[in-house]
Structure formats: C-alpha cells, structure tokens
Amino acid sequence: MASILGGITSSHIPAVGNAIAEGKTQEPYWKRFFDGYEPAKAWLDAVKPDVLIVVYNDHGLNFFLDKVPTFALGCADVYENADEGWGLKPVAPFTGDAEFSWHLAESLVEQEFDICTCQEMKVDHGFVNPIRALYGNREEGSGDSWPIKTIPLAVNTVQHPVPSAARCLKLGQALGKAIESYPEDLRVVILGTGGMSHQLQGERAGLINVDFDLECMERIISEPEWMTQFSNAEIMAQAGTEGIETIMWLVMRGALADDAKLIHKHYHVPISNTGAGVLVLENERLSY
Amino acid sequence: MVWRSHEYDDIPGTYVFDGRRAHPSYELNKLLYSFNEERNRESFEQDPAAYCDQFGVSGDYKTAVLENDFLRMLRLGANIYYMAKMAIPRGVSVQDAGAAFQGISTEIFKDNLLSHGSDLQQKLSEKEGYWHG
Numbered sequence: 167m168a169s170i171l172g173g174i175t176s177s178h179i180p181a182v183g184n185a186i187a188e189g190k191t192q193e194p195y196w197k198r199f200f201d202g203y204e205p206a207k208a209w210l211d212a213v214k215p216d217v218l219i220v221v222y223n224d225h226g227l228n229f230f231l232d233k234v235p236t237f238a239l240g241c242a243d244v245y246e247n248a249d250e251g252w253g254l255k256p257v258a259p260f261t262g263d264a265e266f267s268w269h270l271a272e273s274l275v276e277q278e279f280d281i282c283t284c285q286e287m288k289v290d291h292g293f294v295n296p297i298r299a300l301y302g303n304r305e306e307g308s309g310d311s312w313p314i315k316t317i318p319l320a321v322n323t324v325q326h327p328v329p330s331a332a333r334c335l336k337l338g339q340a341l342g343k344a345i346e347s348y349p350e351d352l353r354v355v356i357l358g359t360g361g362m363s364h365q366l367q368g369e370r371a372g373l374i375n376v377d378f379d380l381e382c383m384e385r386i387i388s389e390p391e392w393m394t395q396f397s398n399a400e401i402m403a404q405a406g407t408e409g410i411e412t413i414m415w416l417v418m419r420g421a422l423a424d425d426a427k428l429i430h431k432h433y434h435v436p437i438s439n440t441g442a443g444v445l446v447l448e449n450e451r452l453s454y
Numbered sequence: 455m456v457w458r459s460h461e462y463d464d465i466p467g468t469y470v471f472d473g474r475r476a477h478p479s480y481e482l483n484k485l486l487y488s489f490n491e492e493r494n495r496e497s498f499e500q501d502p503a504a505y506c507d508q509f510g511v512s513g514d515y516k517t518a519v520l521e522n523d524f525l526r527m528l529r530l531g532a533n534i535y536y537m538a539k540m541a542i543p544r545g546v547s548v549q550d551a552g553a554a555f556q557g558i559s560t561e562i563f564k565d566n567l568l569s570h571g572s573d574l575q576q577k578l579s580e581k582e583g584y585w586h587g
Contacts, residue, residue, distance in 0.1 A: 201587055205585060225535040226486075226536050248490070249490060251490045251543070252538075252539070252543060325472070326472035366548050366552060367528055367551070367552070368555055369467030370465070371467075371552030371555050371563075372563055372566055374570040376570055380581060402465060403462070407471075428583065438549070438567075439549065439552065
C-alpha cells in the first residue's frame with residue numbers, strides 16, 4: 167500500500183526562483199533563508215519519496231478567472247512550467263503518475279470532495295519554487311530531469327470565495343485516506359506551499375505579522391484545529407490578503423498522523439514581501 | 455441586484471479580490487492574463503489601443519492601460535498577480551506598486567519590510583526548536 171512519509175511546508179515566493187536561477191542563494195540577503203532548507207533536503211535524501219503531492223495555488227498561468235476551481239487535481243503523465251509573463255526561462259517538465267492521480271480523484275469524490283480533475287495542467291511558481299528550493303534547479307532544455315514524480319493539487323486562494331481553513335484541513339484528512347488506500351507501495355511526501363503573512367495590494371501593502379506566523383507554525387505542528395477557528399476574513403486581517411495562502415499548509419497537515427513528529431522548523435523574514443516558513447513533519451509510523 | 459457585504463470589507467487599506475471586484479474588471483484581467491504569451495505581448499506593443507479594443511477594455515480601464523498606470527489599474531480591480539504580468543517587464547515591481555499605494559518611495563517600503571527581521575533572532579530564541587544555522 168502507499169504510505170505517507172511526512173510533509174513539508176514552504177513559501178513559494180517568485181523571487182526565490184529567480185535567486186536560484188541566478189545563483190544568488192549564498193548572497194547575504196538569501197543565505198539564511200536557503201540554508202534553512204538544508205535539513206529538509208537531508209530528510210528527503212533519507213526517506214526517498216517516490217511521489218511529491220504539491221498543494222499550491224495557481225496565480226494565473228493554468229487557470230484564468232473564467233473558470234476558478236476551488237480544488238483541482240492534476241491527473242496527467244506530465245506537467246509543464248511556462249512563462250508567466252515575466253519572460254523567465256521555464257524549468258524542465260515534471261513527470262506525473264496518472265494512475266495514482268485518478269485513484270486520488272476517485273477516492274476524494276467518494277469522500278465528498280468534488281474536485282476538478284485536470285488532464286492538462288501548467289504549473290506556475292507556486293508549484294515550482296518549493297521544488298527548486300528542495301531539489302535544486304532543472305532548466306527547460308537542459309536535459310536534466312526531476313528526481314521524483316509530482317502531482318499538483320491546486321487550491322483557489324486568488325479569487326474569493328476561497329475555501330476555509332477548516333475545509334482545507336478536512337481535504338487533507340480525505341487526501342490522507344485516499345493515499346493510504348492506493349494498492350501500490352508508493353512512498354509519498356506532501357508539500358504544503360504558500361504564505362506566510364504578506365499583503366501585496368492596498369494601503370496596507372507590506373504587512374508582515376511575525377508573531378502570527380510563528381503562532382501558526384507552532385499550532386500547525388501540534389494543534390492544526392486551532393487555525394480552523396478563524397474565518398478567512400480573520401486570517402486576512404492578521405496575515406494579509408495574500409497571507410491566506412497559509413491555509414494550504416493545513417491540507418498537508420490533515421493528511422499526516424495527528425502525532426506526526428517535528429523534524430525541522432525554520433522561519434525567515436522578510437523574503438520579498440513575505441514571512442517565509444519551513445516545516446518538516448514525519449509520520450511516526452515511518453521506519454527507514 | 456445587490457452585492458452582499460463581507461466581514462473583510464472592514465479591514466483597512468485592503469481590497470479583497472472577490473466577485474464584486476472581479477466582475478467589473480473581467481476584461482481588464484483577461485487582457486493582463488494574455489501577456490503570459492510573448493506573441494500577445496508583442497501584439498500589444500504594436501498597437502495598445504487596438505489591443506484594448508480587442509479585449510473590450512474601455513473607458514477608465516483603457517486609459518489606465520494606455521498610461522501604464524498600475525496603481526489605477528489595481529484600484530479599478532486588476533488582480534495583483536495579473537497586473538504583475540504587465541508591470542514587471544516594464545520595470546515596475548510589486549513592491550513599487552505597494553509603495554505607490556502608501557505614497558512612499560520603494561526604498562522606504564523595502565526598509566519597512568526589512569525592519570520585520572530586525573528582532574527575528576530574539577523572537578525565535580524565545581520559542582523552542584527553530585533552526586539557527
């Protein structure tokens with residue numbers, strides 16, 4: 167049966183991708199942020215997942231505002247990155263696992279999560295940058311390929327109404343059941359991306375709330391239900407309009423065991439406009 | 455016909471991108487989304503007014519596009535991520551837009567962001583278990 171080895175959280179700030187592509191990760195602005203990924207990379211090296219399920223939001227590459235699915239699952243053999251309008255070089259395509267994806271889709275719908283299934287899905291910086299931070303760069307056309315299979319799970323955090331923190335945690339719980347009911351012996355890690363606090367627009371642009379970020383990190387480790395007491399308006403009041411992305415960490419957390427063990431905890435501020443957090447949580451049942 | 459009110463309407467200095475904002479600015483955001491493709495960016499450059507017409511972008515929306523007035527676009531309902539597709543290649547960053555909203559320079563805006571990191575080590579040391587390098 168497939169098993170969930172654990173989960174990782176990461177911000178997915180566009181500038182992170184630029185810093186990696188331009189070889190700036192050891193420059194003073196970036197060094198502490200990127201060095202804090204080393205324990206996460208070491209953990210991935212040790213547990214050797216076959217598949218990463220990446221929970222992220224699309225920022226207007228695959229989905230336009232004509233159709234905005236609340237939850238959308240990639241169900242394809244390959245996912246391509248593309249120019250998001252800034253003229254940056256895309257990264258190499260990602261290999262999917264269509265059979266596993268379709269199993270997840272069926273199981274989620276059986277559990278009353280009526281997700282959108284996508285047989286073509288371009289993946290943007292929200293998906294790509296955390297993987298680059300964890301696995302290094304693979305430019306399109308370089309001949310390099312990614313060392314793991316990936317499955318994109320997109321959550322709408324761009325155009326409200328956006329799902330609640332409570333709904334995201336429940337999706338994670340359903341995702342966990344879906345993964346663990348797959349008959350193949352796949353080793354799965356779930357990556358919850360986005361956040362933490364930031365607001366890009368309005369007179370309150372530039373908001374960062376370090377205390378709220380740190381509180382969220384602590385609670386997501388040991389008591390994720392704490393976040394479900396808040397409405398999205400309350401989360402945005404604390405963490406900024408774009409800070410709502412942190413609800414996607416709950417999808418990762420919901421899929422893990424309640425007593426998942428903390429392996430690594432890293433926070434840095436600011437990266438661009440944002441408070442940036444990394445968590446590595448391991449399912450206690452795991453042996454490697 | 456009425457737009458319902460929301461709890462988040464009361465957050466100061468904040469424009470939540472919901473149906474009330476997304477509906478009237480749909481054509482503008484569609485134009486901005488088209489800039490994902492290089493050939494569309496080139497087509498826009500050749501005749502910006504005609505490109506607006508092609509997308510049904512008119513009135514104040516068209517004026518804002520033709521004048522590269524990104525702050526106005528945001529106030530009119532452009533989504534920040536879509537706006538970035540036009541602004542960033544023109545040398546206007548999301549931080550420039552944030553600074554413009556506050557009426558301060560980008561340098562001061564960036565300094566304000568950096569100030570959040572000034573007591574970070576102390577805050578982290580008050581909690582247990584954070585990575586310190």
